[in-house]
Amino acid sequence: MDEFARIRLWTGGRQRPEWQRSRGVVVGIGDDAAVLEPDLDEAGAPRQLVWTVDTMVEEVHFNAATMDDPDIGWKALASNVSDIAAMGAEPRHALVSVSMPRTRDPERVRRLYDGLYACADRYGVAVVGGDTTSSPERLVVTVALGGAVEAGKAVTRAGALPGDLVFLTGPVGLSAAGLHWLSRAAGGFTGPVPIEAAEAAGTAALVRAHRRPQPSVVAGRLLALSGACTSLNDVSDGLASEAREIAEASGAALVIRERLLPVGGDLAAYARAAAGGDEARAGELLLGWMLGGGEDYVLLGTLDPAGADRLARAFHEAGLALHVIGAVEAGPPGVWLEPADGGPRRPVGAAGYNHFGGGREEDGDRP
């Protein structure tokens, strides 16, 4: 059996045909292209389609120490699920392209798909096609994801209005802190740093946030269907960068109050540990991860204060968090931070990761 046959064996039959049919799959994996039923809303009208694509490249988005193969598969899909969630849509169908070095044990592809299908099952995504090619040196994984949203209900970045509240659906900075710890710990291991080492170090929650992010689909749906959410982004490139995108698209200023930012206990403890007891340095690390870290995949958005109480109740009933962290003001597009120490507000630079080394990444779904 050649490698391709093995890969087919490992990737075929992962999702039951009956389940795929229930997700509208007419023709799935194995023909020239997949055929899918249009998705209808409760009134029987066709929903709009929501499409996104994301690529993960070895040595750019992950390396042998930071991510194990199933983590790569999980995160390759999860980053796309998060983009769909950030429009208020429901993820439905995925295409997967894997370019794998010839020298790599094909067993590792099976393990990558284990993680990808675990994420697909978690979020109800039918994998309907893909492409498998070789790659001279590096593993490259691209996932394209399609979702559905009720006509006119998608939430873009462009609707924030002065007077709106700024919110987060969860803490930020955990993934960046997890990566920080993994990079320091990497030297002690060949291959992926084991989760047991993170558990021993008290950083397991941070490492899990980095390796197995949990996109905020239910929160995104509540926000889109509420009618009160005026803009929405997922935190893939860092809170500062995402806030600036909303500010620029909406033509308004976002003011974030540092004391309102949700901070996980593990995050604060790791910042103190990483700073070697230097409290000022710990604070800098913490704020850096929170504003510039990225890959947290919680949602950042703005909402009409008139709808805030109702949304807060809906989130509470769903067991979800909704943290108000600031407000939208009239003025030139930009992001401001009101420091926790009561000092004057200061402009926040966009500190997202740029693959090419200069300034922030022009990300979003932009080729």
Added chain:
Amino acid sequence: MDEFARIRLWTGGRQRPEWQRSRGVVVGIGDDAAVLEPDLDEAGAPRQLVWTVDTMVEEVHFNAATMDDPDIGWKALASNVSDIAAMGAEPRHALVSVSMPRTRDPERVRRLYDGLYACADRYGVAVVGGDTTSSPERLVVTVALGGAVEAGKAVTRAGALPGDLVFLTGPVGLSAAGLHWLSRAAGGFTGPVPIEAAEAAGTAALVRAHRRPQPSVVAGRLLALSGACTSLNDVSDGLASEAREIAEASGAALVIRERLLPVGGDLAAYARAAAGGDEARAGELLLGWMLGGGEDYVLLGTLDPAGADRLARAFHEAGLALHVIGAVEAGPPGVWLEPADGGPRRPVGAAGYNHFGGGREEDGDRP
């Protein structure tokens, strides 16, 4: 201006917003995900969605000699358009992911997009999103393409019946012969072999077939809407391999008559030249390219003979070719060739290119 800003400048505004809206684009490039209107048929019912993805990797699918940057962009989209055509569907919306080495002149990305958008304009495809990342060594381009087809009209590989005719919508082997010539000519040039050199050598048509394939969308639409087409594939991995896929999916034998295979004059002439006047060797080269070459992106299929005359007229009126090359027979799935010299039929091995070196590639839309 950093590289990402330059790339954004070069890829933004390539398609007029009004035209994109006419293609159902509600939110295009620049947000977390694109939002698209569902496509309706003439009676106002939603059409089914058809999705595919294909990846091109430097040093695997092309190299510095065989393809110039605009060719890479063209072909990355065209290979997907061909998959949509092979279902009988109409291509509509594309997502583009480019992973580019940091050391590469970003100007080359602009030229890649020149070719991709030329193909998009040719086939009416709206580019609605993408991702741009860095890559340690090699350029990797992934395109995901969505199309639409009237409900129930998509044509898979699985419907060929004994008694059906086997057809091609154009000649095969040109792309492989073009690559053969390019590989021989590569040593004489730094960078892409210029088309002028191919013109001087009489191989320009072969090189164009390799670099700028023309998918068969109109033919695919005629076939799907005719109701007479029982199976359909595009010739991406070679005639033998595609025929075997139809045979296996349909549970029937495909018999191809060598003397019915359409042969372009340029192809026969180049086979003779490449064989150095050895007629037997020229015939072997020719048949090898035709059966095993791939990347021609014509359509191979089967049709009910009762509908053949009507389809032939429709193709003729559209200025398209429809070459009957054989017939479907009952029997174990397989592909047979009846030699032009009147000898006994012989089984045809699948000679498609396998990225991992063992047997044929398990391609199609299969992750």
